[in-house]
Amino acid sequence: MSSKNWPVLLLLSVVSLPLLIMCGYAVIDAFSDTAPGSLVPTRFTLEHFRFLWEPVAEARGSIWVATGNTFVFATTSALVVTTVSLTAGYALSRLNFPARGFFLAGLIVLHAFPTITLIIAIFLILQMLGLYDTLIGVIVVKTALELPLGIWIMKGFYDTVPWEIEMAGVQDGASRATVWWHLVLPQVRPGLMALILFSFLSGWSEYILPQVLAPGSDARVLSTYLSSLILDDTKADFNLFKAVGLFYAAPVVVIYLLFQKHLMNIYGGGTKG
C-alpha cells in the first residue's frame, strides 16, 4: 500500500505548500530580519517582540492591557456559555416541561442561524443600554450569540448518557437535581471540558464583535489591537505584525495541540463557517 502512496503524498504536499509557507514564515519572520526582496533571513533577533516591553504605537497602548482584556473576555464568555449550557442542555435533553418541543425546535433553528446578521441591531441595543464600548457589553453579546451552539453541543453530550443511569438514580431515591449533579454531570465531564475550550478559543479569536461594539482603547482586545496595528501603519512592518500574531495565537496553538481530539469533535459537529 505505502509504495503506491507517493503520488498522493506529493500532491498533498504541493497543495499544502502555500499554507506551510505562510505558517513557517510567520515563525521565521517573527524571530529574524530579512533584507527586502529576499526570503532568506539574515540574523536572529528578538527585536520584533519589543511590543512586549514598550508601546509600539502611541495610540495602541500596552499589549498587556489588550491581553488582559482578551483573557477576561474569552474566559468569562466561555465560563458563562458553559455554565448556562450545562443546565439548559440538560433540561432540553432530559427534563419534562411545558412547550419543550417548541424550545427544542427553536434551538435547532437558532443554532444554524447566522448571528453576524444581527450585529447592527445589537450595536444599536448596546447604545441604548449604555453598554456600548464596554468589555461587559461585548462579553454579554458574545455569550448570548454563542449560547445556542453551546446548548446544542451540551445537549448532544447529555444525549449519550444512558437513560438507565438516571432511572437508577431516581429509583435510588435521589431527586432529579441530585441525579443531574452527582450522576449525570460526571458522565459528561469530557464534553464539558471540550465546550469550555471551544468557547474560550472562540472568544479569544473573536474579531468582529469587539471591533464593532467596543472600538475604544479601554476595551481593546488582541484581535483589534493587531488589526488596528496593521491598518494604521503606512509602511507594513510584517515582522512586527507576525511577532504580535504569534504572541496572540500562542494559547490557541497550545490548546489545539493538547486537546486536538476533543476539539475536532465539536468543530466537526456543526460550527459555523
Add this chain to the structure above:
Amino acid sequence: MRNVNWLGLAFLSPALVMVTLFFLLPVVLTGFFAFTNMSTATGVTGGEYLLNSASLRRLQNEGLPQEVLAKLEAGGYRVDAAGLAALAEATTPATAQELEQLHGAAEFSDRRDMERALKDLLDNRIRRTRDRKEAAELFKRSILNERFATEAAFRAALSETGTRTAYAEQITTAAYTGWVWTTKNVELLFALPSTLRYAANTTLYVTLTLAFNVGFGLFLAITTFYLPKGQGAAFRAIWFLPRILPPVLYVLMWRWFTWDTGFLATVTGYFGISPKNWMLDTSYHAWTVVVLINGFVGASMGMIIFSSAIRAIPTSMLHASEVDGASRWQQVRWIILPQLAWPILFITCYQTLSLLTSFEYILLATDGGPGRATEVWSLAAYHTALNNYGGNLEYGLGAAFALVLVVIGIAASLIYFRLFNFKRLITKPLIEG
C-alpha cells in the same frame, strides 16, 4: 411531578433570558430599525427640534410657500422681559425702563421699525447706528437655529412667529432631528444600482467558495484517508490550522503572502517581475484570494466531516471492492462518494447560509476592494451601518440590508429543519416523573 416541570424551566431560564435579549430581540429589532432613518445624525435615542438652513432648504424643496419660509427665516422683534434685561445690561437700566414704558410688549416685523423705536427714545436715545443695530438684535425673536427639547416648546415658538397652523405640522416634522419611521430604506434598496452589484458579488462569492469548500474538503478527506495513519493525521492537522487560527492572524499571513513586500512579490521578483500587490491589483486577483482565504477555512470543516463519514464506511466493503478488482479511482467513485451524499448536502446547506452572511475574512483581507469589486451584501450592510469613510453611519439603511439576510437566514433555517428531519431529534424524555 410538578417540581420536575419547574426544574426544567429553572434549568432553562438563564439561557432563555440571554437568548431572548441578545438573539431574538435583535432579530425583531432589525426589522424595526430597517424602517427608520436612524443614522449618526439622528442618534439612536430621541431627538430635538431645530430649524436650520438645511431644514429650510428641505422645506423649500417640499414646496413650502416662499412667504412662510421668509417669515421663518426673518422672524420678528418683540419687546419682552428677556430682551429688556439684556438691554439693561448692554446700555443702562434707565434705557430699558423707558423702552418698556413706550413699547412694552410691542412687536415689530421689520428691523427698521425696531431700530426706530430705539432711536425715538426721549431721554435715553441710542445715537450711534451701530449700537442701535446691536440693541435691536437683542429683541430679535427668531425660531431659526434655536434648539427645543420638546415638540410642545417648538410648536409654541412656531406659533409665535405667526406661521399659519396649516404649515405647522410640516415644519415640525422637518425640524425634528431624531429618527423617524420611514420606508425609504427599502425603496432605496430596490432603486440603488449598487444593490444589484452586491447581490451579484454575493452570489459569485457563495458559489465559488462553496464549490471550493466541498471540492477541496473532499479531496483532503479522501487523500488523507488513503495515506498511512500518521501522515494522514499530520495533513489533517495542518489543514485544520486555518480554522483554528484567529482570523486576524490568518488573514495577516495571507496579506504577507500576497502583498508587494511579501512572498509572491519576492518570488516573482526573482524572475524580474516588478513587485506589486497580488491581492488587490486586479479584481480577478482579489476574488481569487477571497475565495481561497474563505475556502481554506471552509474546506477544513468539510475535511473533518467527510473524514469521519469515510471512516464510518465498513472496511469490509472497501476490502470487498478491492477483491473485486476495483482501482482506487473506481473505489472512490462507486463506494466512497455515494456514501458521502448526505454529508455533502449537509455541508452545502450549512455553508451556504454562513457564507451568505459572514464577512469577517473579506473585511480583513480586501475590505471589499479594489473599488467595490469584492463588496458582498453582508459587508455592504456593515459598511453602511457601522464603518464607512463618509462618517455618517446609516443604521436604518444598514438594518434594511441586514433584514434581507435575516429573512433569508430564518427561511433557510426552517427549510433545513424540514430537510434534515430534525423533528426526529425531538424525542420525549423517558422519565415521566
Add this chain to the structure above:
Amino acid sequence: MQLDLINFTKRFGDTTVIEDMSLSVSSGEMIALLGPSGCGKSTTLFAICGIHRIDQGQLMFGGKDVAHLPSQSRNVGVVFQNYALYPHMTVAENIAFPLKVQKMNRTDREAMVRRYAELVHIEALLERRPAQLSGGQQQRVALARALVRQPDFLLLDEPLANLDAKLRLEMRSEIRRLQQETGLTAILVTHDQVEAMSMCDRIALMNGGRIVQYDTPTSMYERPENDFVASFLGNPPISFVSGAGLGQSEARVARYGIRPEGFGPQFGSALSGRVTFVETQGREDLFDVSLTNGEVLRSIQPAGSGIRPGATVQWGVAQDKLLRFDQDGRRL
C-alpha cells in the same frame, strides 16, 4: 408487602399501550411479567416504579395508593437490564448511593454496604469500578444496590438478558435465593419463558397490552387459557393441527394442540406420517412429522431411535394431554 395494580391504563400520545390491566402480587411472592417484545411488560414495570406516569387506575402498595407519588417516595428497588451502574463510582460507592441520598451517616452506610456485598458475594470487589467487573459481577452489584435500601418491592427488568448462557443459569438461582432470603415481593420482567417458569411463583403472560393469563407455571403449561398461551410456553413449542389431520372431530373444537412430549410411538399408532426433519439435542431427538394432510406434528423422543428423515412412522397422541381450542382460540 402486597402489590395491587387496578384498572391500569397507559397511553403514549394517542396510542394506548396498556388498557385496563389489573394485577395482584402477594407479599413475599415472586412473579414474572412474561410476553413477546412490545407487549407492555416493561411499561408496566416502569409504571410500578414510577418512571412512567399512570394515566388511569390505582397502584396500591400494601393497600396505600401510590400512583401519584414520584419514584423517589415509592421505595422500590430496581435492577435494570444493563445494570445501570454509575461508571464514575466504585462498587462500594454504587451500593452506598441510595443510603447517601437518605443522608445516612458514614459508619452505618459502610456497615450496610458490607452486609449487602456479602449477601451477593462481592465483598472482594468493593474498591473496583464497574468497568473492571464481569457481567455477572455487575449484576450482583446492581442487586446489592437495589436491596441495600431495604425496598418494599424488587423489580427486575430482563436481568439476565445480557449474560452468557452459563452465567444466566447461575444468576437465575442466585436471584431466586436472594429473593427468598430477603422475603421481598418481586416482579421479574422477561421474554424468556424458561426464566419465568424456573424462577417465579406465578407468571402473568402478557400480549398486546393485556394480561392473557395469570397463574402458576405448571397450571399455565398444562391448562393454558388459549392458543397464544399454549404456543408461548413450552420449548420445543406446541403444534396445532385440525381435527381432520388428527382423524377425530368434536363439537366446537376448531383445532387441537399437541405438545412434543404428547406425540410418539408410546401413545399408539393411530397416525401415519413422514419424518421431514430430525434435530439431535444429545439427550433427546426432535422430530418433525408431516401428516397425510400436510400438517406437521412435533415429537420429542429419547435419543437413539435411529429414525432418519424420510422414514415413515406410525405414532399416536396422548389423549389426556390433548388441548382443545375453539374458533376464537379459547381452550375448551
